[in-house]
Amino acid sequence: xxxxxxxxxxxxxxxxxxxxxxxxxxxxxxxxxxxxxxFGYLPAEVQEVVAHELQVSVAHVYGVVxxxxxxxxxxxxxxxxxxxxxxACYVRGAEKVLDEFKRVLNIQVGETTADGKFxxxxxxxxxxxxxxxxVMVGEKVYGRVSPDGVKDIVAEYN
Amino acid sequence: MVKLTIDGKAVEVEKNTxxxxxxxxAGIEIPTLCYFQLKDMEIENRPGGCRICVVEVSGRRNLAxxxxxxxxxxxxxxxxxxxxxxxxxxxxxxxxxDHPAECLTCAxxxxxxxxxxxxxxxxxxxxFQGAQSTYRKDTSPAIIRDVDKCIMCRRCEMMCNEVQTxxxxxxxxxxxxxxxxxxxxxxxxxxxxxxxxxxxxxCPTGALTEVDHSRNxxxxxxxxxxxxxxxxxxxxxxxxxxEFGLAPGTLVTGKMVAALRRLGFNYVFxxxxxxxxxxxxxxxELLDRLTRHLNGDKNVKLPILTSCCPGWVNFFEHNFPEMLxxxxxxxxxxxxxxxxxxxxxGKKLGIDRRNLIVVSIMPCLAKKYECQREExxxxxxxxxxxxxxxxxxxxxxxxxxxxxxxLPEEDFDNPLGESTGAGVIFGNTGxxxxxACRTAYxxxxxxxxxxxxxxxLRGMENIRHATIDFNGLPINIGIAHGxxxxxxxxxxxxxxxxxxxxxxxxxxxxxxxxxxxxxxHHGDSxxxxxxxxxxxxxxxxxxxxxxxxxxxxxxxxxEFLEKPLGEKxxxxxxxxxxxxxxxxxxxx
Ligand code: SF4
Ligand code: SF4
Ligand code: SF4
Numbered sequence: 001x002x003x004x005x006x007x008x009x010x011x012x013x014x015x016x017x018x019x020x021x022x023x024x025x026x027x028x029x030x031x032x033x034x035x036x037x038x039f040g041y042l043p044a045e046v047q048e049v050v051a052h053e054l055q056v057s058v059a060h061v062y063g064v065v066x067x068x069x070x071x072x073x074x075x076x077x078x079x080x081x082x083x084x085x086x087x088a089c090y091v092r093g094a095e096k097v098l099d100e101f102k103r104v105l106n107i108q109v110g111e112t113t114a115d116g117k118f119x120x121x122x123x124x125x126x127x128x129x130x131x132x133x134x135v136m137v138g139e140k141v142y143g144r145v146s147p148d149g150v151k152d153i154v155a156e157y158n
Numbered sequence: 159m160v161k162l163t164i165d166g167k168a169v170e171v172e173k174n175t176x177x178x179x180x181x182x183x184a185g186i187e188i189p190t191l192c193y194f195q196l197k198d199m200e201i202e203n204r205p206g207g208c209r210i211c212v213v214e215v216s217g218r219r220n221l222a223x224x225x226x227x228x229x230x231x232x233x234x235x236x237x238x239x240x241x242x243x244x245x246x247x248x249x250x251x252x253x254x255x256d257h258p259a260e261c262l263t264c265a266x267x268x269x270x271x272x273x274x275x276x277x278x279x280x281x282x283x284x285x286f287q288g289a290q291s292t293y294r295k296d297t298s299p300a301i302i303r304d305v306d307k308c309i310m311c312r313r314c315e316m317m318c319n320e321v322q323t324x325x326x327x328x329x330x331x332x333x334x335x336x337x338x339x340x341x342x343x344x345x346x347x348x349x350x351x352x353x354x355x356x357x358x359x360x361c362p363t364g365a366l367t368e369v370d371h372s373r374n375x376x377x378x379x380x381x382x383x384x385x386x387x388x389x390x391x392x393x394x395x396x397x398x399x400x401e402f403g404l405a406p407g408t409l410v411t412g413k414m415v416a417a418l419r420r421l422g423f424n425y426v427f428x429x430x431x432x433x434x435x436x437x438x439x440x441x442x443e444l445l446d447r448l449t450r451h452l453n454g455d456k457n458v459k460l461p462i463l464t465s466c467c468p469g470w471v472n473f474f475e476h477n478f479p480e481m482l483x484x485x486x487x488x489x490x491x492x493x494x495x496x497x498x499x500x501x502x503x504g505k506k507l508g509i510d511r512r513n514l515i516v517v518s519i520m521p522c523l524a525k526k527y528e529c530q531r532e533e534x535x536x537x538x539x540x541x542x543x544x545x546x547x548x549x550x551x552x553x554x555x556x557x558x559x560x561x562x563x564x565l566p567e568e569d570f571d572n573p574l575g576e577s578t579g580a581g582v583i584f585g586n587t588g589x590x591x592x593x594a595c596r597t598a599y600x601x602x603x604x605x606x607x608x609x610x611x612x613x614x615l616r617g618m619e620n621i622r623h624a625t626i627d628f629n630g631l632p633i634n635i636g637i638a639h640g641x642x643x644x645x646x647x648x649x650x651x652x653x654x655x656x657x658x659x660x661x662x663x664x665x666x667x668x669x670x671x672x673x674x675x676x677x678x679h680h681g682d683s684x685x686x687x688x689x690x691x692x693x694x695x696x697x698x699x700x701x702x703x704x705x706x707x708x709x710x711x712x713x714x715x716x717e718f719l720e721k722p723l724g725e726k727x728x729x730x731x732x733x734x735x736x737x738x739x740x741x742x743x744x745x746x
Contacts, residue, residue: 057325
């Protein structure tokens with residue numbers, strides 16, 4: 001694991017978050033939630049800070065991070081791609097779309113491409129069922145996506 | 159009180175008792191895999207996870223896990239109905255479907271609770287074919303993790319987190335990928351693990367075992383160019399007999415010596431001798447700091463903490479780096495013995511230190527790591543070459559076809575085999591400080607101690623304290639065993655709240671008699687108590703019971719070391735500590 005340097009400002013922000021929860025061990029999940037909001041993901045260094053502030057073992061923090069699929073230890077890509085797997089999208093073939101993204105980008109869900117450009121995740125219903133299947137790249141929403149259209153979407157950002 | 163019936167027996171127990179415990183009071187042992195308890199020591203693991211302990215409760219549709227279901231008035235429990243037996247076997251078969259069938263070569267074979275359970279429940283085949291976990295083996299200087307054999311009982315996690323407060327291990331990941339591992343699934347060596355071995359001593363399977371050095375010992379014994387000396391720690395003699403079917407608490411000192419001689423060791427010495435030496439150095443350090451403190455020296459640090467437990471040393475190096483100057487600088491008895499054997503005894507016989515192999519028999523896994531530390535080597539040659547556990551010794555004896563029970567009682571060799579009762583009690587929690595008091599009292603007051611036993615320092619309570627009267631000067635003593643208890647005393651010191659002059663700390667519950675290298679106790683705390691009583695019996699039977707009266711210690715100082723805390727002692731018998739708190743996990 002290569003060591004990464006966290007920005008002092010963000011670390012301070014994280015420590016403030018811990019303090020706002022009274023550095024209470026019982027709030028570990030909430031603290032991690034906020035931490036992921038600040039850093040976008042939860043690298044080892046962030047987990048060490050959290051462990052230190054809440055006075056729990058790093059192993060325990062890591063245990064919690066790896067237990068909940070919401071938490072991630074890989075940084076999101078420059079263009080995070082999310083595929084909706086809500087019921088409407090699913091019945092309209094979202095899974096095939098997802099498979100195509102995996103094939104084109106050569107990564108699995110939760111991973112980031114080697115060049116750091118794209119990452120892949122799944123969503124549960126974004127409330128745009130009329131447009132199913134729905135894909136989001138960053139903030140931009142794509143509707144009625146078919147497997148054939150995947151290459152074009154990716155090309156827009158390359 | 160609640161009245162109920164278990165297997166037709168009327169039972170009466172306190173409210174809120176679990177069915178498992180109620181059955182135990184009635185002499186009915188419901189099988190479990192994850193449940194674990196050391197009675198009277200506040201150690202319990204009850205995750206309710208393995209489901210082996212299911213029982214049938216009349217009027218309930220589902221089988222109930224006995225470890226988490228509490229009794230109700232009039233409850234009728236059946237612990238071995240056909241439904242229970244079938245369910246129990248199915249649960250076990252499911253566990254076994256993801257377990258490597260390696261019993262033939264597994265280090266835990268014969269002591270494995272999973273293997274015993276499979277036999278007990280009559281499993282003859284594993285009908286479920288499932289995915290098999292394939293996790294890398296992790297070998298640290300003292301402990302091997304073979305996670306494929308883990309059944310997720312989480313006993314180790316409880317020991318490491320709740321009892322020891324080390325936090326090296328935690329359950330990580332979920333579902334099939336779930337394992338117990340250090341943070342970021344790094345190797346144990348990169349974690350704050352102290353190598354206390356308490357996780358090993360409670361693991362029901364072969365997932366956690368010690369690094370076995372007994373082959374190295376066999377090779378050394380077979381090498382005609384080497385002179386091989388052995389030292390045996392105090393706690394070993396009170397437990398080794400268990401491996402040969404003797405009752406817990408049987409003292410086997412003489413037979414152990416005889417066995418070691420038959421194994422081919424050239425000299426059979428005693429770590430108790432080195433324990434006496436430790437008292438000379440540590441006790442003098444205590445007196446030195448105390449006198450300076452009484453004379454108003456503001457620079458002197460009190461309390462002084464004992465330093466003879468390497469698990470504890472690892473713990474404070476990782477967790478209390480700002481307090482490295484508080485513990486005594488005296489090495490552990492194992493590491494005092496090494497240089498005395500090589501630089502004094504060996505030189506006297508004209509043997510080069512590289513041709514003198516020092517083997518220790520220890521109740522301890524941390525000592526395996528300790529003897530590999532760089533500062534305990536001279537030009538790459540370790541002061542102690544191999545440290546093997548009580549269990550490994552038992553193995554060697556069995557391999558050599560020695561009939562342990564019929565061995566005669568023999569005596570240790572001299573000069574490093576002679577010891578006092580003070581050296582023996584190092585094996586028990588409270589023993590080191592009692593031994594130190596016997597010597598420090600006489601040296602400080604110049605008076606003879608009328609009664610050498612300090613009963614106020616004995617016992618199994620997690621944290622104990624006592625005030626000893628040094629001829630009008632009250633000396634406050636603290637004792638902790640188990641690292642979680644040690645942490646409490648250390649936090650008091652940090653907060654400036656500690657009123658102790660001296661504190662003894664042992665990493666293992668009960669002290670070394672409960673060490674990570676001892677025969678497995680499988681959660682029976684009466685075994686630990688029997689060992690502790692045996693240690694005190696050995697002390698009581700010794701003609702000399704104060705370290706400073708050991709004639710060979712007196713001679714050693716006269717002939718070689720000159721005086722406690724002198725230059726030679728400083729060089730050979732004292733050490734320093736390192737800050738290991740930073741950068742544990744993340745490599746550059
Ligand atoms: S040896 Fe001790 S410190 Fe290390 S993992 Fe086991 S219980 Fe924890
Ligand atoms: S390593 Fe051993 S003690 Fe720890 S959870 Fe696995 S089986 Fe249980
Ligand atoms: S208490 Fe004894 S057995 Fe346990 S780690 Fe310390 S020295 Fe080793």
